[in-house]
Amino acid sequence: MIEPSKSEQTRQRILTTGxxxxxxxxxxxxxxKELLSVSGVPKGSFYHYFASKEAFGCAMLDDYVAEYLERLDLLVAAPLSGGERLKQYCQAWLSRDASTSIPENCLVVKLASEISDMSEDMRLIFDAGVIALDERIERILRDGVADGSIKPIADPAEAARLLYGQWLGAAILSKLSKSQQPLRDALNDTSARFFP
Structure with missing residues (x-):
């Protein structure tokens, strides 16, 4: 594996810190100012990598979406039934580990309403990421229907969109209430609708 250059490491440090x-x-x-201070990068270096704060935001979201989809691709490819993969996906939303909890680490949960009115470029990155995520969930649902671990679904693409929307909404409500109850409710509903 080739080690990233010092320049690439600095850029990634800014993105990760941000x-x-x-x-x-x-x-x-x-x-x-806070970003530069915490990441230990001078102002001139920031503008070497990013033309503006919005350009930084776009790069940060691109990085986030790519990382999230990579993790989801591993789940889609896992040698498990579709139902088991769907259960793992749902359990990730309920994780109490701050480093892996989707509600605590999801930029869509944190930023969707903020950036949708602020930056069209950032909104488009999120929207494309959600479409790609829905396609992966649809694949899990189709696999589960085919192997019998998920109930038959009339429209798996629609079901995937609705499922993600439900979990995203539950994550927002969970943060608002500081309770996992909305996520547990989503899990109960998902189990009733999808698992035989």
Missing amino acids: RKLVLGVGFTGMGL
């Missing part, structure tokens, strides 16, 4: 800050205070709440 994501952590954005998860805490939102995109508009994160100031460049």
Whole structure:
């Protein structure tokens, strides 16, 4: 494996630090001064990598979406029934481990309403990411129907979109209420609708 160049490492450090800050205070709440201070990067270096804060936001979202889809691709390819893969996906939403909990680490949960009115470029990155995610969930559902571990579904593409929307909404409500109950409710509903 080729080690990233120092320049690539610096760029990635800015993106990683920025994501952590954005998860805490939102995109508009994160100031460049704070980002540069925490990441240990001078202002000139930031502008070497990113033309603006919005360009940084687009790169951060591209990085996030690619990483998320890579993890989901591993789940889609796992040698399990479709139903088992769907259960693993749902359990990830319920994880209490702060480093893996989807509600705590999901930029869509944190930023969707904030950026949809602020940046068309960032909105389009999120939207494309959600479409790609829905396609992977659809694949899991189709596989599960084929192997009998998921109930027959009239329209797997629609079911995948609705399923993701339900879990995304539950994650937002979970953060709002500081309770896992909305996520447990989503799990109960998903189990009743999809598992034989």
